[in-house]
Amino acid sequence: MTDKDKHIDLSVENYGNIKEQTYSYAVLPWGATEPHNSHLPYLTDCILAHDIAVEAVSKAWSQYGVKGMVLPAIPLGAQNPGQIELPFCIHARQETQKLVLSDIVESLYIQGIRILVIMNGHGGNNFKPMIRDLALDYPDMLIVNCDWFAVESRKGYFDEEFDDHAGEQETSAIMHFRPELVNLDTAGDGSSRPFNIDSLNEKVGWVPRNWAKTSFDTGVGNPKKSTAEKGKIYVAVVTDKIAKLFDELVNKTIY
Secondary structure, rough: OOHHHOEEOOOOOOOHHOOOOOOOEEEEEEOOOOOOOOOOOOOOHHHHHHHHHHHHHHHHHHHOHHHHHOOOEEEEEEEEEEEOOOOOOOOHEEEEEEEHHHHHHHHHHHHHHHEEEEEOOOOOOOOHHHHHHHHHHHHOEEEEEEHHHHHOOOOOOOOOOOOOOOOOOHHHHHHHHHHHOOOOOOOOOOEEEEOOOOHHHOOOOOOOHHHHHHHHHOOOOOOOOOOHHHHHHHHHHHHHHHHHHHHHHHOOOOO
16 A cells, blocks of 8 residues: 555545545644744744654554544744744744634544544644643543654754754754755754753743744754754654554553
8 A cells, every 4th residue: 555545644635535534533733833043944843743743644554554634734833932023933822722723623523533633843832731621621532742853852863962943853854854945054053042040941940932032043953964864764763653652542542
């Protein structure tokens, strides 16, 4: 069976191909619309969440026989102070995100889907409180958050020790999936400024970073050592783990 025959990506599928198929779960890629240094697209978080989801769903079908559908990516991410002033950076409040997610959950529930995995590609998003609320509204529906970038440690795959936004990890991954979208020659070095308060840097307390005072080129982390090969190796491990998650969600009980 070829990837073309799997019919797992709603962004390219049609009703004729999927109407006779049976799907056990859905995956919702969710990213943001924001600058990613000077070398990556504004929709980097959406692109990576989508492509990771498609690869993982494909593996789950090939390796475990469980079939899911990848929904279109949502480009509405929560942003920090200092980002909203940047051209075309879009901030979505948690209230907005929750309304969007609630409508998607309701639609899928009516259609008989009882497992939804949010494939999150943006570190500023936090779906846990929303999922808790929706778990009360839909007690027989399983809604799972997956931050793809945190599934596997960066250590051992990338050279840069510190990497947060538009750095070596994201750049290598998108070079693997969509090399035509990356121009490393235009990238800044992703240098950044920490807080002046040690306790905040040590995560004793938390406040949102002011992006205009933190980042000098909208990136945090140096992308210069990124390669498509690094991205390929890392993504393979990540999608293997996520494919196993899909299988377990479908074929096992939580408790």
